[in-house]
Amino acid sequence: MKIKSIISILVIFILVMSLFAGCGESNDDDKTTDSGTTNTNGTDNSSNDTDAANNTDEEAFEIVVELVTLGQDFTSLPLIEEEINKITLPEINATVKFLPIHIADHANKLSLMVASGEKLDLVMTGITTPLVGLASTNAIQPIGDLLDEYAPELVEKQGELLEATKFNGQVYAISADLYPAKAGGIVYNKEMADQYNVSVSERITLEDLSKIGEQLKQEGVYLTTPSDGALNSHDIYTPIADFGGDYAYGVIFDPVNSTEIVNYYASDEFREYALLLKSWMDQGYMPQDALTNGQNAQDVFRSEQVFYQFVNYSPGDKVQEARTWPFEVKLSQASDAILSTEVVQQFGYGIPVHCENPEAVVKFLNLIYTNADISNLLNHGIEGVEYQKVSDNIVEYVDGIDSSNAGYVRIFNRFGDAMQTYQMEPATEAFFDEIETFNEDAEKSKTLGYVFNAENVAGEVAAVNSVVSEYRPPLMAGAVSDVDQAIEEFNEALESAGINEIIEENRRQLGEWLAKQ
């Protein structure tokens, strides 16, 4: 029958074609960015260019820069690359190529690319990829000497921040933000506050929040939600140094004045905090099904079901938050501003170990933090296309464009020296003084520069993390029936998981570090 043979040939054809479906560019560069990269200047790189880029007769080295995003396709990237290349090619004989990576994949992607040797030259360290983890497994390379030689201006601007990006005495990353001091704070819905006559002071405490919760409950509005993205982190309300371990490595309460490491979960502070949260839940300030409904805190806040959400507080964050939400918001500060290893390491830049020309990358880093044009390109895109100037140093999106359809939006990366970069509305010209004062006034943690290396207790850390993910969420959501009993069980489980070994190791390392100061 003819139909049968036609169908069978069709099927064979499809099967054979699907064989070739897997054959594509294994090079990640082409996957996400527009494949029409216009590297008009200089030739496209030869990855075998191992010689120093000092010699301008050599082929230009292409620097692949990681861009951490929320998955959008940025159409302006090739244009921005072209503009940047106009500056970098003559100055450092290098061109730049962006590699957008979704933040959820960031840690995995980084791990895979380093392991397989795929070209990647500048990576963001911090948020999903703790610096200690990358440094101790040699995923990134030490860059202290390179910085001194090829990026002296950057080193000067970093100042003591470079102390906080060291591991085993060597510098592995730079702080991406030159003014990283942060305080804990809350962002609240100003329109809701006006509607219900709620007054929120500039400096807020937990007691104030409880009172506001009561007031809002009368109106049928929730105070806050502890769900997924916002598990009521204690360090918003009081500075706590946790060495990047999410409180599992032991903590220092009041790190500005003390260096004593204690078990956070066995402390009175934790107990009181858990009891407070339970009272909030019992009195109805937080939604009952917060833990299970799968909504994350940002979405709940955006849909105006709750009054506030916690944030980092700083002049930069104030501007950022004002732009993020579709309603009017204000920030209140909840704890003192602090400069600690944790805040410095939150956003950093490192160079993967397999990068063939780290000198060029370091020179580029220097450019980012000294050249205002590059900094503005990286932060805002192209003038006239993405942004327009409102005053000397303040910019806004071009009419008709916003963060959802702009050709480029800087999402998670931090670039450049804030002092020489345009700021977006609602920042004013006063912003630059604000941020300088904020950082100068911030207190320094006594452990600034100390990094805990958990290698020796990796097994205990894994077990403790598992215990924490079991017991902490219900406690932080006020969803347990008996707080004291829950805490007791929690601590028993922690002890058998080995939290005391971790704390001992931490104390020992801290002691050694302090002795060397």
Place this chain on the structure above:
Amino acid sequence: MELVGKSNKKRKKIKHWIPFYIMGLPGMIYLLINNYLPMVGLQVAFKKWDYQKGMWFSDWIGLKNFEFLFKSQAFRITRNTLLYNLTFIIVGAILGISVAILVNEIQSKQFKKIYQTIILLPFLMSMVIVAYLTYAYLSPQTGYINNILEAIGLNRISWYSEKKYWPFILVFVQQWKTIGFGMVIYLSSIVGISKDYYEAAELDGATKWQQIRTITLPLLKPTIITLLILQVGQIFRSDFGLFYQVPMDQGSLYAVTDTIDTFVYRGLMKTNNIGMSAAAGFYQSVVCFITVVIFNGVIRKVNKENAMF
């Protein structure tokens, strides 16, 4: 003369089989590359991973990567994994065979197909969707079950904080999702049973139940045992979606929902430790392998032809 005859025969035999070997070649190459070649990666379980040194030159650290699997919660996670799997196997077999027999009895051809499709459909759903379907029933505020309970005068139950219900909930959800698969396999075997047996039995006056007990079940034995061996081979693994997504990752339920896979995931998510992750996979694979071999050996002793190898 004889020698020539023999080699002729051999040549004919080889000639006969060559097309089949060639047909199987891509699959075998794939198996080699995908399953056997990566076995060299097992060494990562015993090493301290260093990106610079890579797989071959990272330092050996013996069994250190395995320690975390045997600390505080080792008993709990192993117990959960094993018991759930055993339950799934036993209940799955009973239900699968029952449903297959029932579907087989359906006279209308059209309805037979309809029922098969409906029963098989959940198997093709993603576990995340199933988790939210379950949530629709069990949500403390808005779930169907709680609303029904309230309507008939009983108290609402906070399903996601009470451990005791979850063994039943998980078994129920798992069976709902996977019964289609077992049914299809058993059904295909039942269909192959000659109708003559049944007719003879009816003539002898056997009841339906007697027919099932004496004809269907014994003739299904090879299928049951094969499936059994395959499932026992996965006894230390668990469906991650079932144990992580469906309980909505609630800490208060971990005591009865934490399995080896979820434990490893939760423990290593934050630290990105490659050696320890490899060690966990290694542990599971080795134990599963040993279990299969032992189980197969037992079956062999009992009835040689039913064993898989």
